[in-house]
Amino acid sequence: MAQTSGRAWQDLPVIRLTGKGRRWAKSGHPWIYRDDLAEMVPLPAGELVAVVGPTGDFLGQAFYSATSRIALRLVTRREEAVDREFWAARLEGALTYREQVAPGVEARRLVYGEADGFPGLVVDTYGPHLVVQTLHPGPERLLPLFLELLTSRLSPASITLRHDAEVRLLEGLALEVRTVKGEVPERLTIREGDLTFLVDVLRGQKTGLFLDQRENRLTVRLYGQGEVLDAFAYQGGFGLHLARNARQVTLVDSSAAALEVARENARMNGLSHIIAIKENVFHFLRKAVQEGRRYDTIVLDPPAFAKSRQDRPGALRGYLEINRQALELLAPGGCLITCSCSYNLREEEFLDLIRQAAQAAGRELRLVERRGAARDHPALLSLPESLYLKCFILHALS
Ligand SMILES: C[S@@+](CC[C@H](N)C(=O)[O-])C[C@H]1O[C@@H](n2cnc3c(N)ncnc32)[C@H](O)[C@@H]1O
Structure with a gap:
């Protein structure tokens, strides 16, 4: 034990x-x-x-x-014993909460760091397969206990450590990816809404999927129409959900591996009107504007441009550029779904930046939805750093 x-x-x-x-x-x-x-x-x-x-x-x-x-x-903050019972109770709290807010969801976050009282620990589940990330030497030392609690409570088919997040280096922790219990298939499948997605928990980005966007992916289905552009598409998460009512969906990402999976996802779901293009989104958008292309629905879900405060000036320019260009490409009456996962950019600042982009592109926008991370990724109010994901859904009036 x-x-x-x-x-x-x-x-x-x-x-x-x-x-x-x-x-x-x-x-x-x-x-x-x-x-x-x-x-x-x-x-x-x-x-x-x-x-x-x-x-x-x-x-x-x-x-x-x-x-x-x-x-x-x-x-x-209490004078209590931080022992096995303490951690078991915290795990129970985290699992009960997930059952409440994401019941029956196959791919979801079970433990989310400070927000669940586990500083520096993340646990995701893909069906019966668990993926664990420790981002701090505290949970790293307690890992045997945490694995034991997870095993006895959930009886997972496998547990994989995705210890390749670079923040580990700041804590003096080594990078590694290792399956420590059972076996994990090279590619497993999960359901998200009525779609099936492939997941590679060993090599995919993050722990396999961007689970924080799950509810946003399901929500945007309402807004898919005509020509759809999913920029920074990864394995086609947004694009495939938008595809049902679209004439054509173009996915753009710089990762050939992610797009290969996106193509397979499209095939698996019987969606034949999906094009996947490996390109830098900045180049793609510039070229598309020059060519006078038009899209009815555009998704922008870039990686965090502002990883630290020093990155902010360049990050702001990057967000402004992609949003201005997307707005130039958007058809009248079209829909822009624009996201930022930089915690160094507050929600109001991001909204202001979209305002500037609209002004520069000469577009009048209305804000339809102001969204954040999925309910299984709650933010701790006392930790503003955990309020990082912004997702705005906007309609172009003109
Ligand atoms: C936040 S993820 C997108 C997640 C996706 N929307 C989903 O829901 O699954 C960002 C993606 O941007 C890609 N990426 C990063 N920089 C890029 C660039 N300059 N051009 C194109 N893709 C880029 C990464 O490969 C990654 O797949």
Whole structure:
């Protein structure tokens, strides 16, 4: 059986905060930056520590990072034992919530980091196959326990570790992808709405699919008509859902591997009016504008352009450019579905940027839906960083 310390908080190593750090911790944010520690403590990465204020008052228990600017990630603000029962109860809470908001959904997120009380841990499920990502040395140390809890609660056919997210490097963790239990087929299939999609949990992007967009993909079906362009299409998620009422769907992505799967997805679902083009979307859009092409429905779902605050100026230019060009391509009465998954770009800023793009393209838009991540990806209000996905659905009036 996997071990967890289960020590009372009084027995944990103690980390003292400065007065400013204490005020920050009290404000509710679950991360504490290294500048706010009153002294440097030589501790192993991932250690569970007791966090106290300058006078020794208890503030919470947290995972310690030895390398990141974020020194502490709060696990609990209570004076409780962080033991096997504690984690089992948190897992139960996460699973119960998924049953409530995404009942019977084959491909969904089961555990989403801080929002489920598991800092640095992600668990996705594709049917009976689980994919686990630890992004912090805290959950990495507890991985044997977490795998055991997942196994006894869910009896999965396989568990794969997708430990290839680059943020692991910031925490001094190695990159690897490994199936640690059972066997996972090279390509498994899942249902999303009335469509079937192939998933490669070992090599696909993220943990196989962009599960955070699931509800948005299902919603946009209402808006598919005529000529559809799905830009940054990955394996055709949006495009295939839009295809039912479309004359033709063009998928554009820079990944040949993703488009190969998109073609197979189209075949599997009996959709023959799908074209998949491997190209940089920036080039594709510029060329399409020059050629005077028109689309009735356009999806823009780019990767995060602003991964850090320093990336913001370039990212803003990128978002502005693709949205302006998409609006130049949009037919009168057409629909633009535009997304940003940069948490360094707030919702209001993104909306303002779309306003600028509309002005530059000479289009009048109305906002039809203002959406975010699917319900199985809830954002923690005290952690603005978890409110990252924006998805606007807009109609061109002229
Ligand atoms: C957020 S994902 C799209 C997810 C997809 N809409 C879905 O729901 O499954 C972004 C995609 O953009 C692609 N990509 C990144 N940069 C690109 C570029 N400059 N041109 C074309 N595709 C790009 C990636 O390969 C990835 O498939």
